[in-house]
Amino acid sequence: MKENISIKENSQEPGSRILLELKGVAKSFETTDVLKGLDLKIERNTFVTLLGPSGCGKSTTLRLIAGFEKPDAGNIFFEGKDITGLPPEQREVNTVFQNYALFTHMTVAENIAFGLKIKKYPREYISDRVDYALSLVNLEGYGDRNPGTLSGGQQQRIAIARAIVNEPKILLLDEPLGALDLKLRKSMQIELMKLKEELGITFVYVTHDQEEALTMSDQIVVMNHGMIEQIGSAEDIYNEPKNAYVARFIGEANLKTGRMSSPSVVSIEGVDFPCTDEGFLSGTPVDVMIRPEDVELVDPLAGQICGVVSDIIFKGIFYHITVKTDEYEWKACSTMPTPVGTKVGIHVDPFNIRNMIQGAKEI
Amino acid sequence: MKKTKNSLKKLYIALIFIFLYAPIAVLFVLSVNDSRSRAVWGGFTLKWYRELFADATIMTALKNTLIIAFVAAFFATVLGLLAAIGISAMKKNKAAVYLGAGNIPLINADIVTGITLMLFFSRFSSLGMMSILLSHITFCIPYVLLSVLPALSGIDWHLYEAARDLGATRSMAYRKVIWPELFPSVMGGFFIALTMSMDDFVVTYFTRGAGVDTLSTMIYGELKRGIKPQMFALSSVIFAVVLILLLLVYLLPSDGKIGRPRITEGLSDAVRSVVPFILVVSVVTTLTGCGSIQNPRYGADPEEEATVSDAGSNTITVLNYGEYLDRDLLEDFYDKTGIRVLYDEATTPEEMYTKYKSGAISYDLICTSEYIIKKLMDENELLQIDTGSMENYGNLDPAILAMAQTYDPDNNYSIPYFYGTVGLLYNSSEITGEVDSWDVLFDGSYSGEIIMQNSIRDAYMCALKYLGYSLNDTDREHMLEAQRLLLKQKPDVEAYFVDEVREEMVAGNATIAVCYSGEAYLANEYNEDLTYVVPKEGSNLWIDSWCMTKRCQNPENATAFLDYLCGEEAGMVNFEYVYYPTPNLAVYNALDEEIREDELVFPPQEVLKNCEVYETLPDDVMELYSEMWKELKVY
Ligand SMILES: Nc1ncnc2c1ncn2[C@@H]1O[C@H](COP(=O)(O)OP(=O)(O)O)[C@@H](O)[C@H]1O
Ligand SMILES: [Mg+2]
Numbered sequence: 001m002k003e004n005i006s007i008k009e010n011s012q013e014p015g016s017r018i019l020l021e022l023k024g025v026a027k028s029f030e031t032t033d034v035l036k037g038l039d040l041k042i043e044r045n046t047f048v049t050l051l052g053p054s055g056c057g058k059s060t061t062l063r064l065i066a067g068f069e070k071p072d073a074g075n076i077f078f079e080g081k082d083i084t085g086l087p088p089e090q091r092e093v094n095t096v097f098q099n100y101a102l103f104t105h106m107t108v109a110e111n112i113a114f115g116l117k118i119k120k121y122p123r124e125y126i127s128d129r130v131d132y133a134l135s136l137v138n139l140e141g142y143g144d145r146n147p148g149t150l151s152g153g154q155q156q157r158i159a160i161a162r163a164i165v166n167e168p169k170i171l172l173l174d175e176p177l178g179a180l181d182l183k184l185r186k187s188m189q190i191e192l193m194k195l196k197e198e199l200g201i202t203f204v205y206v207t208h209d210q211e212e213a214l215t216m217s218d219q220i221v222v223m224n225h226g227m228i229e230q231i232g233s234a235e236d237i238y239n240e241p242k243n244a245y246v247a248r249f250i251g252e253a254n255l256k257t258g259r260m261s262s263p264s265v266v267s268i269e270g271v272d273f274p275c276t277d278e279g280f281l282s283g284t285p286v287d288v289m290i291r292p293e294d295v296e297l298v299d300p301l302a303g304q305i306c307g308v309v310s311d312i313i314f315k316g317i318f319y320h321i322t323v324k325t326d327e328y329e330w331k332a333c334s335t336m337p338t339p340v341g342t343k344v345g346i347h348v349d350p351f352n353i354r355n356m357i358q359g360a361k362e363i
Numbered sequence: 364m365k366k367t368k369n370s371l372k373k374l375y376i377a378l379i380f381i382f383l384y385a386p387i388a389v390l391f392v393l394s395v396n397d398s399r400s401r402a403v404w405g406g407f408t409l410k411w412y413r414e415l416f417a418d419a420t421i422m423t424a425l426k427n428t429l430i431i432a433f434v435a436a437f438f439a440t441v442l443g444l445l446a447a448i449g450i451s452a453m454k455k456n457k458a459a460v461y462l463g464a465g466n467i468p469l470i471n472a473d474i475v476t477g478i479t480l481m482l483f484f485s486r487f488s489s490l491g492m493m494s495i496l497l498s499h500i501t502f503c504i505p506y507v508l509l510s511v512l513p514a515l516s517g518i519d520w521h522l523y524e525a526a527r528d529l530g531a532t533r534s535m536a537y538r539k540v541i542w543p544e545l546f547p548s549v550m551g552g553f554f555i556a557l558t559m560s561m562d563d564f565v566v567t568y569f570t571r572g573a574g575v576d577t578l579s580t581m582i583y584g585e586l587k588r589g590i591k592p593q594m595f596a597l598s599s600v601i602f603a604v605v606l607i608l609l610l611l612v613y614l615l616p617s618d619g620k621i622g623r624p625r626i627t628e629g630l631s632d633a634v635r636s637v638v639p640f641i642l643v644v645s646v647v648t649t650l651t652g653c654g655s656i657q658n659p660r661y662g663a664d665p666e667e668e669a670t671v672s673d674a675g676s677n678t679i680t681v682l683n684y685g686e687y688l689d690r691d692l693l694e695d696f697y698d699k700t701g702i703r704v705l706y707d708e709a710t711t712p713e714e715m716y717t718k719y720k721s722g723a724i725s726y727d728l729i730c731t732s733e734y735i736i737k738k739l740m741d742e743n744e745l746l747q748i749d750t751g752s753m754e755n756y757g758n759l760d761p762a763i764l765a766m767a768q769t770y771d772p773d774n775n776y777s778i779p780y781f782y783g784t785v786g787l788l789y790n791s792s793e794i795t796g797e798v799d800s801w802d803v804l805f806d807g808s809y810s811g812e813i814i815m816q817n818s819i820r821d822a823y824m825c826a827l828k829y830l831g832y833s834l835n836d837t838d839r840e841h842m843l844e845a846q847r848l849l850l851k852q853k854p855d856v857e858a859y860f861v862d863e864v865r866e867e868m869v870a871g872n873a874t875i876a877v878c879y880s881g882e883a884y885l886a887n888e889y890n891e892d893l894t895y896v897v898p899k900e901g902s903n904l905w906i907d908s909w910c911m912t913k914r915c916q917n918p919e920n921a922t923a924f925l926d927y928l929c930g931e932e933a934g935m936v937n938f939e940y941v942y943y944p945t946p947n948l949a950v951y952n953a954l955d956e957e958i959r960e961d962e963l964v965f966p967p968q969e970v971l972k973n974c975e976v977y978e979t980l981p982d983d984v985m986e987l988y989s990e991m992w993k994e995l996k997v998y
Contacts (some may be wrong), residue, residue, distance in 0.1 A: 013408070066528060067527075068524050068527070068528075087527070087530055087532075087533075088524070088527040088528050088530055088531045089527050089528070090530075093528075094528055094529065095525070097521050097524070099519065099521055099523060101519065101521035101522050101524070101525040102546075103522060103525075103526075103540055103542040103543075105544065114526070114529050114539075115529035115532075116532045116536065118529065118530040118531055119530055162525075163528075163529075164530070166529060166530070172670045281675075
């Protein structure tokens with residue numbers, strides 16, 4: 001039975017992988033420019049995360065896609081058609097609100113059936129779909145309950161069920177796990193990823209939590225002050241941040257300023273480090289990023305640069321160790337404890353050095 | 364320690380409940396009491412409930428009350444909701460201004476609202492059912508506003524977006540999501556408006572037109588002659604209904620399914636099924652009610668429409684004391700003459716004077732006390748009555764007409780209607796020996812057992828008469844002598860009362876009371892030991908008479924009504940209704956010997972001769988009276 005009514009990806013339009021496109025979308029509220037000409041392409045069946053600090057315009061972007069706001073400039077295309085002026089009820093997207101926005105005067109089942117009833121589906125069909133949606137979010141048998149009697153996590157699932165039962169081509173989720181505790185959040189993350197696989201639709205997910213973004217996304221859109229800093233897979237963004245802003249926002253990083261001594265050597269604190277990044281001319285000032293786990297602590301004599309351990313914190317498997325050199329502090333990860341005051345050498349493999357254009361904005 | 368604290372708590376709560384509910388319990392007990400007196404338990408009966416529904420006056424007032432309440436609540440809810448939506452969309456400062464303005468009827472004293480509205484309506488339209496209705500809508504709107512506004516500003520607009528997101532159009536989203544969120548508070552506002560409207564007296568009193576009564580104004584009109592037991596029955600019914608309405612309001616805001624124990628779920632479902640019913644009732648009464656909002660007229664054909672103000676047509680507007688005329692006569696009069704009577708009631712002569720002078724309603728005829736008639740005469744407010752054209756004028760007792768010359772020297776400005784004496788009502792089982800003099804009030808032998816009249820002239824009259832002076836004596840020394848006597852007597856007085864005299868005596872709370880003869884007759888009906896006497900020193904004779912105001916547009920019609928009242932047939936009906944001494948000799952002669960001889964009903968000739976009618980006193984004398992009265996009541 002389940003198979004018959006399962007939600008399948010709509011594949012009648014194989015022409016393009018691009019499902020949704022924002023072109024030069026700008027939006028301002030009163031005097032503040034919230035979005036400053038956003039260009040973004042979202043592919044079918046991907047998990048896209050909009051990541052950025054609070055206030056950078058993520059929700060606004062989502063609301064533009066949903067149709068709750070109209071852009072001041074630019075266009076939004078859905079399957080190649082311009083939907084910029086289309087009201088929300090005519091868009092094939094559904095939203096999961098951060099505060100769930102469940103209808104408290106309706107039961108759980110009535111909440112989920114809301115969209116289907118409006119589309120005037122037969123009653124039998126609706127009740128099957130509601131049951132199926134409830135099973136997708138593991139809440140079979142909760143249909144007669146009132147949303148007010150459910151826990152936060154359960155309400156969240158109802159909100160998701162209410163959205164996906166309409167078979168949207170895109171599911172928009174605005175910090176859906178923000179109100180949940182850590183443990184629940186972790187398990188919901190996994191459930192959401194599974195759900196996406198099961199439904200085979202596109203998720204556009206908003207969060208300010210980089211870890212969440214890294215865990216769940218096929219594609220991460222790093223935003224800052226109403227602009228996109230970088231778009232890429234989790235690995236891309238982690239390993240090859242475009243600039244210091246992205247580097248700092250995603251994961252732990254040692255950020256230093258340096259200068260290219262030659263096309264494959266960068267000088268930090270006057271010490272030359274061989275690297276593999278090319279494309280910068282000799283003498284160009286660059287931002288250099290090295291992940292702490294790539295900073296090897298070695299014998300002082302064997303290191304490229306020497307320093308003294310100034311701090312050590314045990315973080316479970318790793319020790320976070322801070323090493324003071326003449327100009328900088330270096331963060332390193334090590335399985336070996338090294339007492340404060342120990343003189344150590346630092347070694348970085350060339351392929352672990354990431355040189356970036358200078359001048360990216362601060363977070 | 365803890366135990367006493369607990370029992371104290373319980374005691375406290377018990378006291379509060381007693382305090383709150385004892386009056387209602389009393390009301391209920393009175394409503395099943397088979398006696399017209401509040402002081403006597405006559406056994407259990409439901410007859411007042413039966414009579415209640417057969418009483419056309421009460422039912423009309425009830426109908427008016429309900430129509431006004433439902434229609435006013437309906438419109439107030441609609442307007443209040445719209446206002447709330449408007450205000451919630453405004454910026455904070457602006458909203459505060461509008462909300463403040465909207466709440467003025469709430470903050471304003473009712474009396475100010477009432478008078479303002481009365482002035483407005485009597486200036487720009489006429490007073491009637493419509494003016495009450497509009498006034499009620501006015502003062503109900505703030506209640507709706509206060510109920511709806513918090514709900515409106517508390518609405519989570521994400522719900523609206525969620526609905527749109529799920530495919531609802533703009534209007535669908537409002538209907539299916541926002542409206543259900545607002546609905547409980549809108550219903551709450553509706554019910555508050557409903558009860559406020561049903562409850563209102565002051566505003567209704569000022570804005571009603573002649574002959575239009577709601578329950579509250581009708582009860583007020585009855586105060587002078589005592590509240591009918593049917594009203595206790597009605598009040599009990601209303602209490603029950605209001606209790607149910609309040610329960611609805613209380614139960615509505617939260618949905619039955621939210622965190623509510625299962626037991627109440629059924630109840631709550633019942634409530635929800637009742638609400639649509641009430642809405643339907645409201646809409647239906649609104650629709651039909653609007654049609655029937657016209658001024659009731661006795662004998663009015665439904666098709667015929669006439670406004671209150673055009674009194675020049677075949678309508679006369681009449682003001683009388685409550686329960687002082689059998690209303691069936693009004694219909695009979697219409698059948699006989701084709702003249703409609705717009706009948707209005709008031710409680711005190713002062714109130715009648717104010718009502719007439721305010722000009723809000725143009726009364727043609729007023730039945731009132733002699734000193735008000737004199738006052739109106741002196742102010743040139745009255746028309747001469749063409750008594751020569753009245754067929755039945757000859758029925759009037761020449762002796763009473765002669766007494767009436769005190770205030771109407773030529774008997775051409777007033778027609779006596781009922782009269783009576785002031786005397787002593789005493790409990791013969793507690794008094795040995797004969798009571799025939801005012802001295803029982805002053806000789807100190809009934810200390811703490813005396814009830815005096817709480818009105819200046821009646822109080823001083825006893826003392827003046829006892830001292831051997833005229834009750835119209837203006838000699839300063841005589842008045843001060845009376846004052847000294849009353850001051851000396853004061854410690855012996857249990858209370859100064861007006862309306863409560865009869866009930867207090869029936870209840871046996873006092874032995875002797877200064878009392879009106881009409882009250883004495885009723886008191887004796889309930890308690891045979893109560894006897895009435897007009898002291899041998901003499902007393903006051905009061906005469907309530909009809910007068911015709913100079914606003915009267917059609918004196919012939921008004922005179923026809925007076926003539927009708929003077930007839931034997933109507934006179935008899937009225938006498939049997941009011942049971943006060945009638946100056947109508949045709950009626951008197953047709954009565955049984957037994958009644959004619961009953962001194963509790965008709966004062967004997969020698970008593971009448973011994974009595975004086977109050978004259979209107981010069982201003983300086985009245986001033987002295989009120990000075991003395993103040994002194995007497997304060998010390
Ligand atoms: N309706 C609005 N009116 C005015 N300012 C708004 C409105 N919505 C968002 N903003 C402003 O736009 C900026 C971006 O908001 P938002 O898109 O919600 O950021 P994010 O979701 O990334 O935290 C914020 O500074 C916010 O104050
Ligand atoms: Mg946001």
